[in-house]
Amino acid sequence: MAEILTAAEMRSLEKVAMESGRVTGLELMERAGQGVCDALFAQWPALRWGPHRAVVLCGPGNNGGDGFVIARVLAERGWLVEVCLLGDPTSLPRDAQANHDRWCAAGHAVVPLGPGCITGAVDLLVDALFGTGLTRPVTLDLAGLMTAEAEIGHRVAVDIPSGLCADSGRILGAALAADLTVSFQTAKRGHYLADAGEVCGALRVVDIGLGPWLDDRAAVAPAQLIGLPLEALAKRRGHKFSHGHALVLTGGAGRTGAARLAARGALRVGAGLVTLGVPPAAQMEVAQQITALMLRRISDASDLSAVLRDSRITAVCLGPGLGLDEGAAEKIAAVLASGKPVVLDADACTLIGQDPALFDALHGGCVLTPHGGEFARLFPDVAARLEAKPDRGPAFSKIDAAMQAADRAGCCVVFKGPDTVVAGADGSCRVNPPEAATAWLATAGSGDVLAGFVTGLLARGLAPVEAAAAAVALHAGCARRFGPGLIAEDLPETLPAVFRDLGL
Numbered sequence: 045m046a047e048i049l050t051a052a053e054m055r056s057l058e059k060v061a062m063e064s065g066r067v068t069g070l071e072l073m074e075r076a077g078q079g080v081c082d083a084l085f086a087q088w089p090a091l092r093w094g095p096h097r098a099v100v101l102c103g104p105g106n107n108g109g110d111g112f113v114i115a116r117v118l119a120e121r122g123w124l125v126e127v128c129l130l131g132d133p134t135s136l137p138r139d140a141q142a143n144h145d146r147w148c149a150a151g152h153a154v155v156p157l158g159p160g161c162i163t164g165a166v167d168l169l170v171d172a173l174f175g176t177g178l179t180r181p182v183t184l185d186l187a188g189l190m191t192a193e194a195e196i197g198h199r200v201a202v203d204i205p206s207g208l209c210a211d212s213g214r215i216l217g218a219a220l221a222a223d224l225t226v227s228f229q230t231a232k233r234g235h236y237l238a239d240a241g242e243v244c245g246a247l248r249v250v251d252i253g254l255g256p257w258l259d260d261r262a263a264v265a266p267a268q269l270i271g272l273p274l275e276a277l278a279k280r281r282g283h284k285f286s287h288g289h290a291l292v293l294t295g296g297a298g299r300t301g302a303a304r305l306a307a308r309g310a311l312r313v314g315a316g317l318v319t320l321g322v323p324p325a326a327q328m329e330v331a332q333q334i335t336a337l338m339l340r341r342i343s344d345a346s347d348l349s350a351v352l353r354d355s356r357i358t359a360v361c362l363g364p365g366l367g368l369d370e371g372a373a374e375k376i377a378a379v380l381a382s383g384k385p386v387v388l389d390a391d392a393c394t395l396i397g398q399d400p401a402l403f404d405a406l407h408g409g410c411v412l413t414p415h416g417g418e419f420a421r422l423f424p425d426v427a428a429r430l431e432a433k434p435d436r437g438p439a440f441s442k443i444d445a446a447m448q449a450a451d452r453a454g455c456c457v458v459f460k461g462p463d464t465v466v467a468g469a470d471g472s473c474r475v476n477p478p479e480a481a482t483a484w485l486a487t488a489g490s491g492d493v494l495a496g497f498v499t500g501l502l503a504r505g506l507a508p509v510e511a512a513a514a515a516v517a518l519h520a521g522c523a524r525r526f527g528p529g530l531i532a533e534d535l536p537e538t539l540p541a542v543f544r545d546l547g548l
C-alpha cells in the first residue's frame with residue numbers, strides 16, 4: 045500500500061533526511077527539477093527532441109527553486125526559456141536563491157511575474173509558483189497572466205498545481221490547471237481529494253532519494269491508497285460455512301430491491317451463504333426473485349435478536365430500503381446489541397444520526413457507509429467544517445473529516461463519493477483514487493451493492509477497515525471493467541471477471 049503524505053509529513057521527512065548529513069536541500073531540489081524534466085519527456089516524447097519554447101513561473105518559495113532547476117535543464121537542451129518570478133529574488137529561501145543565482149550567472153534573464161507575462165506560442169508552461177507551502181488563498185489573477193494571443197501546448201505542475209491545497213485537494217482562491225503533475229517521493233493527500241481531479245491532469249511521482257528515511261520512520265503516515273488484500277480475497281478450501289454467513293435485512297413490501305442487490309453483492313464477493321431477512325408482508329415478493337440466496341422471515345426486532353443468536357451468522361447488513369420507522373430503529377438496536385460485525389448503510393445511517401442512543405451503541409465491528417448527505421446527518425459539525433470555504437492552508441480535508449468521524453463513532457466510516465475515504469477507529473485511513481472510480485458508478489443501487497460487498501467480506505472474516513477498503517476497490521474495479529452503460533445489477537455480475545483479472 046502506498047502512503048500519501050500531508051505537507052507537514054513531507055517537510056519532516058525532508059528535514060530528517062537533511063539532518064542526517066547524507067543529502068542536502070540543494071541536492072533534493074536538483075533531483076526534483078531533473079525528475080520533473082524526465083517525467084515530462086516521458087509523457088510527451090515529442091518535447092525530447094529539438095528546441096522548444098518554455099515559460100517557467102517561479103514562486104517565492106522552494107517550489108520556485110525547483111522551477112529554476114527546470115529552466116536550467118531545459119536551456120541546457122537548447123530550449124528558449126523565459127522565467128517569470130513572483131516577488132523579490134533576494135527574499136527567496138537559500139536553496140531557491142542558489143538556483144536563481146545560477147540561472148542568472150549563466151546569462152539568463154528573470155522577469156517579474158505579472159499580467160500578460162505569458163504570450164505567444166508556448167510549447168511548455170511550467171507551474172512552479174506554489175507547492176506544499178500554500179498557506180492562504182491565491183489572490184493573484186492567474187488567468188490574467190496570459191495574453192489573449194497566448195497558446196499553450198502543454199502544462200506541467202511542479203509538485204502540485206499552484207492554488208491546490210496539498211492536504212485537502214481543495215482549491216484555495218484559484219488554481220492553475222495542469223495536464224501533468226509531477227510530485228516528489230510520494231503523492232500527497234491533496235492529489236486524490238476534492239478538486240484534484242479537475243486540475244492535476246495525469247499524476248507522476250518521481251523518486252528524489254528519500255526512500256531510506258521513509259522506510260526508517262517508526263510510524264508510517266496514517267493515510268494510504270487502497271490496495272487489495274489478494275491473499276484474503278482468494279477462497280481457500282473449506283465448506284460453505286467456512287466462508288461465513290451474511291444476513292441482509294430487507295425493507296417492507298415494494299422496498300426489497302436494495303437489499304436484494306446488497307445480498308447478491310455479498311454472495312458474489314464470496315460469503316459462503318447469504319440470507320435475506322424479510323418482513324412477512326414482503327416474503328412473497330422476495331421469494332419470487334431469488335435463487336442462490338436464502339430467505340428467512342423476520343417480523344420484528346425480537347425475531348431478529350433470536351436469529352442473531354445463531355453463531356454461524358458472521359455479518360449483518362441493514363439499511364438499504366430499511367425505512368425510517370420505529371421498527372427499523374429497533375432492528376438497528378437489536379443488531380448492535382448482538383455485537384456482530386455489521387454494515388450500517390442508507391436509512392440506518394439516517395436513523396443513527398437522529399438517535400444518540402443508537403450512536404452510542406456503535407462498536408468496533410460496525411461499518412458506517414454514508415454518502416455526503418448521510419454523513420452530514422451523522423456528524424453535522426464535521427460536515428459543516430468540510431463545507432466551509434477554506435480561508436487558509438492547509439485546509440480541512442475529507443480525510444480529516446472521515447478520521448474524526450471514525451474516532452467519534454468508534455468504528456469504521458466509509459465516507460463515499462468520487463474520492464471515497466475509508467477511516468478506522470484506530471486512526472488508519474485509506475483513500476480510493478478518483479481515477480480508479482468512474483462516473484458510471486453514480487447510478488441507483490450502486491451504494492447498495494457496495495454495502496453488500498463490505499458485508500460479504502466481513503462475513504468472510506476480514507476486519508472492518510480491510511473489508512471496507514477492499515469492497516470500495518472491487519466496486520470501482522467492477523465499474524471500470526463493465527464500462528459505459530453500467531447499472532447496479534451489473535456490479536455483482538462483473539465481479540467474477542475482476543477476480544479473474546486479479547488472478548484469484
Ligand SMILES: NC(=O)C1=CN([C@@H]2O[C@H](COP(=O)(O)OP(=O)(O)OC[C@H]3O[C@@H](n4cnc5c(N)ncnc54)[C@H](O)[C@@H]3O)[C@@H](O)[C@H]2O)[C@@H](O)CC1
Nearest residue numbers: 072073076105106107174175176177178179180181182203
Ligand atoms: N524542502 C526541500 O528540500 C524540497 C522542497 N521541494 C519543493 O519545495 C516546495 C515547498 O517549498 P516551500 O515550503 O518553500 O513552499 P512553496 O514554495 O510552496 O511556497 C511558499 C511561499 O509561498 C508563499 N505563499 C503561500 N501561499 C501564498 C499565496 N496564496 N499567495 C502568495 N504567496 C503565497 C509563502 O509566503 C512562501 O513564501 C515543494 O512543493 C517542492 O516543490 C523540492 O525541491 C524537494 C526538496
Ligand SMILES: [K+]
Nearest residue numbers: 171174204206
Ligand atoms: K506548483
